[in-house]
Amino acid sequence: MFKLPYLRNLVTSSLATAVVMGCGGGDGDGGAEDAGEATAAVMEHPVDAATAGSITGLVIFTGTPSEGDMIDMSEEPACAEVHATPPMRMPAVVGADGGLANVFVHLSEGLDPSLQFPAEEAAVLDQLGCEYVPHVVALSTGQQLTVRNSDPVLHNVNTTPTENRGFNRSQPQVGMEFQTSFPTAEVMIPVRCDVHGWMESYIGVTAHPYHAVTGEDGSFALERLPPGTYTLEAWHELYGTVTQSVVVPESGDVEVMFEFDESMAGRHVPLRPTLIISHERDGRATAVRATQQ
Amino acid sequence: MTRTILLAVPVLALASLSTTAASADAQDQELSLGKDVYDRWCAGCHGVDGAGAGPGAATMLPRPRDFTRAQYQVRTTGTGELPTDADIMHVIDVGMPGTAMPGWEDALSRDEREALVAYLKSFSRFFESGPEPTPLEFGSAPSSSEATITEGARLYQEIECWQCHGQAGRGDGSAAATLDDDLGFPNYAADLTRNWLFNGGGAVEDIYRVLRTGLDGTPMPTFSDLIESDIVTDDQLWSLAHYVRSLSPARAPAVREVITATLDESELPSTPDDERWASVQPFYVPLAGQVIVKPRWFSPRVTNIWVRALHDGEDVVLLVSWTDPTQSPSSDPDWASFAQRVVDTMEPKDEGSTWEPGAPDRLVVQFPQTLPSGLERPHFLQGDARRPAYLWSWSSEEDRAVEMVAEGLATGQQQPDENQQLSAVSTWSEGEWRVLFRRPLMTPDIAADLQLPLATAVPIAFQAWDGDNGEAGKQNAVSTWYFLALEEATPATVFMAPVAAFVLTAAFGLGVVARAQRRYTEAEERAGQAGGA
Numbered sequence: 001m002f003k004l005p006y007l008r009n010l011v012t013s014s015l016a017t018a019v020v021m022g023c024g025g026g027d028g029d030g031g032a033e034d035a036g037e038a039t040a041a042v043m044e045h046p047v048d049a050a051t052a053g054s055i056t057g058l059v060i061f062t063g064t065p066s067e068g069d070m071i072d073m074s075e076e077p078a079c080a081e082v083h084a085t086p087p088m089r090m091p092a093v094v095g096a097d098g099g100l101a102n103v104f105v106h107l108s109e110g111l112d113p114s115l116q117f118p119a120e121e122a123a124v125l126d127q128l129g130c131e132y133v134p135h136v137v138a139l140s141t142g143q144q145l146t147v148r149n150s151d152p153v154l155h156n157v158n159t160t161p162t163e164n165r166g167f168n169r170s171q172p173q174v175g176m177e178f179q180t181s182f183p184t185a186e187v188m189i190p191v192r193c194d195v196h197g198w199m200e201s202y203i204g205v206t207a208h209p210y211h212a213v214t215g216e217d218g219s220f221a222l223e224r225l226p227p228g229t230y231t232l233e234a235w236h237e238l239y240g241t242v243t244q245s246v247v248v249p250e251s252g253d254v255e256v257m258f259e260f261d262e263s264m265a266g267r268h269v270p271l272r273p274t275l276i277i278s279h280e281r282d283g284r285a286t287a288v289r290a291t292q293q
Numbered sequence: 294m295t296r297t298i299l300l301a302v303p304v305l306a307l308a309s310l311s312t313t314a315a316s317a318d319a320q321d322q323e324l325s326l327g328k329d330v331y332d333r334w335c336a337g338c339h340g341v342d343g344a345g346a347g348p349g350a351a352t353m354l355p356r357p358r359d360f361t362r363a364q365y366q367v368r369t370t371g372t373g374e375l376p377t378d379a380d381i382m383h384v385i386d387v388g389m390p391g392t393a394m395p396g397w398e399d400a401l402s403r404d405e406r407e408a409l410v411a412y413l414k415s416f417s418r419f420f421e422s423g424p425e426p427t428p429l430e431f432g433s434a435p436s437s438s439e440a441t442i443t444e445g446a447r448l449y450q451e452i453e454c455w456q457c458h459g460q461a462g463r464g465d466g467s468a469a470a471t472l473d474d475d476l477g478f479p480n481y482a483a484d485l486t487r488n489w490l491f492n493g494g495g496a497v498e499d500i501y502r503v504l505r506t507g508l509d510g511t512p513m514p515t516f517s518d519l520i521e522s523d524i525v526t527d528d529q530l531w532s533l534a535h536y537v538r539s540l541s542p543a544r545a546p547a548v549r550e551v552i553t554a555t556l557d558e559s560e561l562p563s564t565p566d567d568e569r570w571a572s573v574q575p576f577y578v579p580l581a582g583q584v585i586v587k588p589r590w591f592s593p594r595v596t597n598i599w600v601r602a603l604h605d606g607e608d609v610v611l612l613v614s615w616t617d618p619t620q621s622p623s624s625d626p627d628w629a630s631f632a633q634r635v636v637d638t639m640e641p642k643d644e645g646s647t648w649e650p651g652a653p654d655r656l657v658v659q660f661p662q663t664l665p666s667g668l669e670r671p672h673f674l675q676g677d678a679r680r681p682a683y684l685w686s687w688s689s690e691e692d693r694a695v696e697m698v699a700e701g702l703a704t705g706q707q708q709p710d711e712n713q714q715l716s717a718v719s720t721w722s723e724g725e726w727r728v729l730f731r732r733p734l735m736t737p738d739i740a741a742d743l744q745l746p747l748a749t750a751v752p753i754a755f756q757a758w759d760g761d762n763g764e765a766g767k768q769n770a771v772s773t774w775y776f777l778a779l780e781e782a783t784p785a786t787v788f789m790a791p792v793a794a795f796v797l798t799a800a801f802g803l804g805v806v807a808r809a810q811r812r813y814t815e816a817e818e819r820a821g822q823a824g825g826a
Binding site: 075153154156157158159160162165166167168169170171172173176177178194195196197 | 362364372373374375419451452453456457467468471472473475507509510511512513514515516517518519522524627
């Protein structure tokens, strides 16, 4: 399944190279230059807004969520003072209405792989109070990610992907930043700080912009989708993945609900290649209703 | 003309086809040679599939490299980059010090090693595409001075190297207990006072390179961003490398058979921190995991100790020091989980393990119970019934040492209190234990204690346990036998004899010359008288 996005990236990067070459060399082939500029500067969204549909959804949790652990930040007072309440390591954050936060939702199948999307703004992964903000990052292939250290302490940013190349960069000073990106779709890429063993984050990289991370109300929305039938996947670091089939109507919205419960808890071993637990629950997951607008 | 071209095209096409075929053939041959070498010499640890999980892997920490991830610790390229062929070749040639990976430069031919590099790369798709990785520019090491060392020490504080490596560099930082490698196995922060064990080499150039590239797959990150963000200069990073280098001895230590206890007739040092120890020669004693009797232990934390010895003709004092990141059991619960993770990780899980959270650190100095008349010594794992071992056994739990007699590993029986003539004082500071043992050379307990005569090679061996590394009972680190030699006072005759010999020889020589001269004079006188007559 990685083959097609990979090819797409290849095409994108070749086009990007063409742009760079075209702009750099004044004596370049005029035709190529024009084509390149057109691709980069004014890339149209490939989905017609008039017929596009959308998905709005909710991820809910039933049962007793896994309890968090207290984080002992006594050795890093500069981080401890950022927190108004004692910092907790919370693998499961459940909102008042039962919404499950930090769920990465994305289209895993069904999208035309030849679609080219305009470049998106850089996403940010911050280190603040010896925690990653946000805890889960949604990223498209090739999209820039700015990694920032807002703490006056040493952090190292250690990524352990399998489809992309992992790196491990230190940021010993407050305000340090670097930019990176991932060329290949991968759900999920664990990020850890070895200096502060409790710090963990996950980056979900898809070959398209149809991804979202739920907030504490468990809600998410995917906009401007080509009408069609897709597989929608919801990933949570502790409760694994749930998929369901979704039909996106023309010019309409489909409401979707994902349910996670306590029986799905796996061993919370973050930052391991074996971390993904797959739950074959298509039957239970339900598309609530589709409304024609 | 046209006909010529028409003919030439297929001929050229054929020629280029055959060139491609030939090079593909050569590639296949190289991969096939690489596979032969790999399957024979490498697969035992790295696995036939290259995933780092061969039959021997589970007894190793750190685990063998997983080639399918194409992630290599020792590189000249940036973090996240592939290594160059030369990088891979370098590690094959010299091995990975401090791990089970030996160097192969002398064991395999250049062709075999080159083929091996090609074969290792074939385990990962990452090598299939993309440009050839380019090494970073490192420049050459500026010379070291007191100023660079001071600057390096400042930077060590500022960029928080101590978080993992500790204030004195012994791998005892506050983050050391929670380190994992990328595969989830517990990871030891490097002991920066033992550069001969550094992954990637212990020279200042190697240290600088690791600061720039990181050790991918481990918690050690790159610090190149500091230079790229203009926070430190390249020279400052070199200063840090010089400082780290200065934490280890100038030369890698050599193993000596005989540990000499120097005679010191002034008062013997009574504490491990006595300044006089600095002028006593340290002897390096390597230790290895106890893998002879079950339950075995393949991941010892104490891989060498240092021994210094003095005596005053009455007592002997032995100072044993070694790197240990904690005073086991540590008050930091992370170390208890670290030990548990090491125990869970290590195979084989022989029956009879006695480790439990809270286990202390221990050190045993082992002697034969009686001096052997010939070369036969007790079994090096605390003797047996026929030849028992006599032990000085120290534990961090009670911070005292006791005399014991053992007939095999972990069978030691403590001698009764009235027969205890051994004392010990210990300190733990910045990741180092220093234990000072003291005992009279001769004891009243002649039957049970080894008596320590002067100028005699006394067999001696050592065993160490790190409780916070999951070690207890028979699961420890052991040394082979060495000798302890108590230096003898030089008797006065040693100095007098040469003088006497010189005086006697001179007197004799003078006598001979005088006699010869007298004879000559007498003969001349006689001749004169004869001539006159």
